[in-house]
Amino acid sequence: MMRRLHTPVALALLAAAGIAHAAPDLGQGVKQATNWTAIIMFAVFVVGTLFITKWAAAKTRSASDFYTAGGGITGFQNGLAIAGDFMSAASFLGISAAVFLDGFDGLIYAIGFLVGWPVITFLMAERLRNLGRFTFADVASYRFAQKPIRVFAASGTLVVVAFYLIAQMVGAGQLIKLLFGLDYWIAVVLVGALMMVYVLFGGMTATTWVQIIKAVLLLSGASFMAFSVLAQYNFSPSQLFQTATEVHAKGVSIMGPGSFIKDPISAISFGMALMFGTAGLPHILMRFFTVPSAKEARKSVLWATTWIGYFYILTFIIGFGAIVLVGTNPAFKDAAGALLGGNNMAAVHLAQAVGGDVFLGFISAVAFATILAVVAGLTLSGASAVSHDLYATVFKKGQATSENELKVSKITTICLGIIAVLLGIAFEKQNVAFMVSLAFAIAASANFPVLFMSVLWKDCTTRGATVGGFLGLATAVILTVLSKSVWVDVLGNSAAIFPYASPAIFSMAIGFFGIWIFSITDKGPRARIDRAGFEAQEVRAETGIGAAGASGH
Amino acid sequence: MEQDVVQRVKSDPNYQKLKSRRSKFGWTLTWAMMIVYYGFTLLVAFNKEFMGSRIGDGVMTWGIPLGLFVIVFTVVITGIYVRRANREYDELSDAIKAKVGAA
Numbered sequence: 122m123m124r125r126l127h128t129p130v131a132l133a134l135l136a137a138a139g140i141a142h143a144a145p146d147l148g149q150g151v152k153q154a155t156n157w158t159a160i161i162m163f164a165v166f167v168v169g170t171l172f173i174t175k176w177a178a179a180k181t182r183s184a185s186d187f188y189t190a191g192g193g194i195t196g197f198q199n200g201l202a203i204a205g206d207f208m209s210a211a212s213f214l215g216i217s218a219a220v221f222l223d224g225f226d227g228l229i230y231a232i233g234f235l236v237g238w239p240v241i242t243f244l245m246a247e248r249l250r251n252l253g254r255f256t257f258a259d260v261a262s263y264r265f266a267q268k269p270i271r272v273f274a275a276s277g278t279l280v281v282v283a284f285y286l287i288a289q290m291v292g293a294g295q296l297i298k299l300l301f302g303l304d305y306w307i308a309v310v311l312v313g314a315l316m317m318v319y320v321l322f323g324g325m326t327a328t329t330w331v332q333i334i335k336a337v338l339l340l341s342g343a344s345f346m347a348f349s350v351l352a353q354y355n356f357s358p359s360q361l362f363q364t365a366t367e368v369h370a371k372g373v374s375i376m377g378p379g380s381f382i383k384d385p386i387s388a389i390s391f392g393m394a395l396m397f398g399t400a401g402l403p404h405i406l407m408r409f410f411t412v413p414s415a416k417e418a419r420k421s422v423l424w425a426t427t428w429i430g431y432f433y434i435l436t437f438i439i440g441f442g443a444i445v446l447v448g449t450n451p452a453f454k455d456a457a458g459a460l461l462g463g464n465n466m467a468a469v470h471l472a473q474a475v476g477g478d479v480f481l482g483f484i485s486a487v488a489f490a491t492i493l494a495v496v497a498g499l500t501l502s503g504a505s506a507v508s509h510d511l512y513a514t515v516f517k518k519g520q521a522t523s524e525n526e527l528k529v530s531k532i533t534t535i536c537l538g539i540i541a542v543l544l545g546i547a548f549e550k551q552n553v554a555f556m557v558s559l560a561f562a563i564a565a566s567a568n569f570p571v572l573f574m575s576v577l578w579k580d581c582t583t584r585g586a587t588v589g590g591f592l593g594l595a596t597a598v599i600l601t602v603l604s605k606s607v608w609v610d611v612l613g614n615s616a617a618i619f620p621y622a623s624p625a626i627f628s629m630a631i632g633f634f635g636i637w638i639f640s641i642t643d644k645g646p647r648a649r650i651d652r653a654g655f656e657a658q659e660v661r662a663e664t665g666i667g668a669a670g671a672s673g674h
Numbered sequence: 675m676e677q678d679v680v681q682r683v684k685s686d687p688n689y690q691k692l693k694s695r696r697s698k699f700g701w702t703l704t705w706a707m708m709i710v711y712y713g714f715t716l717l718v719a720f721n722k723e724f725m726g727s728r729i730g731d732g733v734m735t736w737g738i739p740l741g742l743f744v745i746v747f748t749v750v751i752t753g754i755y756v757r758r759a760n761r762e763y764d765e766l767s768d769a770i771k772a773k774v775g776a777a
Contacts, residue, residue, distance in 0.1 A: 225726075225738060225741070228737075228741040228742075229715075229718060232711070232714065232744050232745060235748050236707060236744070236748055238748065238752060239704070239752045240708075242756065243699075243703050243704045243707075244700055244701075247759070359732045359734055362734060362738075363732060363733050376737065376738060377725050377737045378722045378737060385719045388715050389712065389715065389716075392711065396711070415764075416760050416764055419755075419759055420756065420760070422752060423752050426748060426752045427752075427753075434745060656680055657677070657680045660680050660684065663689070663696070664683065664692070664771060665767060666679065667679075
């Protein structure tokens with residue numbers, strides 16, 4: 122389905138959980154006049170969240186507070202925060218742009234990003250909560266030799282976080298240049314600096330609340346837009362669709378599948394990356410440790426799924442709204458008839474069409490806040506991989522004090538923040554659209570298989586999980602480099618060596634096969650300990666007996 | 675966790691019940707989700723004519739309600755699991771915990 126991905130929006134949408142796609146489309150966008158309404162609204166958001174950070178800082182004393190907000194987040198709050206992690210600026214702008222361009226095809230993307238959640242709920246959420254404390258490596262390494270699995274999990278986390286983070290930073294710079302009229306580098310430094318303040322001082326508590334507030338703002342804004350659109354058509358979707366088919370250049374074909382899905386292998390592979398990648402994203406998995414019990418963990422996924430599903434339905438309406446209200450209005454178009462600022466601006470223009478300049482400012486501010494919140498969550502999960510998995514467990518062999526661990530995570534946060542800003546600036550002119558899809562592919566092919574097999578398969582061993590995990594990771598990276606999005610679009614070769622849009626169907630298979638074959642052939646003394654440990658692990662995973670109640674207070 | 679706690683839990687009939695019920699239910703729903711999602715994807719890949727064909731006199735096609743159905747199905751199936759788990763499974767695991775005297 123992705124073989125024709127060179128249309129910017131389609132490419133863009135691969136990255137719908139990040140802002141990556143904004144790059145090719147918004148990259149050439151001209152700097153806009155400074156938008157004061159948007160800047161003032163964003164300033165209000167920043168001041169509000171800084172107060173929250175101050176409040177959170179007073180509560181953040183131990184490593185447990187820092188990583189998981191002391192386990193004191195409720196299922197409802199956590200559900201909103203998870204939804205916030207998913208409802209990125211790219212989901213909002215990218216999916217509405219896809220609907221604006223192709224109608225029905227945009228819906229296919231939206232569905233792909235939602236369907237991973239039930240699988241997480243049915244197979245993973247409770248077990249994660251029962252086995253883990255701070256990071257998904259706690260779960261994956263539960264009965265294994267700590268060092269190899271932690272090193273693998275930290276690599277998996279850092280690679281996923283790095284690609285996701287670069288994509289977000291570049292997207293942030295481009296988007297803010299367009300929406301606010303700020304220089305690219307100022308936007309990137311601003312995002313980096315604010316994110317560091319949230320994470321450093323407020324830890325998971327502040328990061329979660331920033332995400333919750335943003336999720337509420339985004340859901341309210343999108344609801345208002347969808348409501349305004351439907352109100353113009355007497356709340357009759359069929360009238361809206363009717364008008365859309367009359368004014369859209371593609372006519373009635375926007376009501377059915379277009380050119381988007383071409384080859385079934387790409388379609389299935391891409392679907393697998395989205396479905397299982399979601400269950401392997403470290404910053405999402407980490408959220409399951411912020412709730413006090415398995416029951417709250419389940420509730421949080423139900424809330425998250427509900428909000429995300431609702432949000433995607435809104436996005437669909439917003440896309441059709443843009444067809445009838447933005448696509449027909451010459452004020453939103455340049456001389457050549459293209460949308461000002463690129464197709465990803467469809468929802469932003471619609472905001473102006475239905476709510477005037479003030480609402481435009483509001484939506485722009487929310488888009489900025491969205492990037493900020495997602496970036497903070499990513500940094501926190503990267504920092505925890507370094508301080509908890511590498512420093513405290515591998516380097517100090519579990520003997521690190523809570524203060525030292527906290528200190529290391531704060532130093533790591535600063536380093537990650539600086540690196541993110543530098544990479545964001547370095548990649549300004551690069552095509553980073555592949556990065557979020559690569560992050561999903563790695564999460565699906567390395568993190569997810571290791572997590573899944575270590576929790577559910579008795580005969581899994583340290584060797585199997587480590588080797589298989591690294592094989593999945595390497596395959597996902599290599600195949601992505603050989604695919605069109607890097608080999609042709611970034612490296613400038615004429616034809617892709619790997620013909621499909623996503624490596625997941627192959628790299629996931631290799632990851633699982635690697636874990637299986639290197640486990641069953643493992644006859645060493647460690648393998649016996651690994652297998653013997655399954656019973657106790659299973660009892661705890663199923664019942665929660667022995668799990669720290671409120672994350673180790 | 676001490677080995678004797680593990681053995682006591684494992685020999686508890688409630689534990690066996692919890693494990694087999696949850697696993698069966700979880701996998702059934704997982705397969706249902708996969709069938710619906712990949713069914714939708716394959717329908718889009720192989721039967722574009724059907725997805726683009728009109729339902730009635732208006733412009734509405736089969737594809738759009740089916741797509742929205744997948745979204746609603748995703749939320750509903752998650753709700754079904756969580757509802758059952760929060761009642762039945764938590765009750766069973768509480769009973770197991772009470773029996774072994776663990777927190």
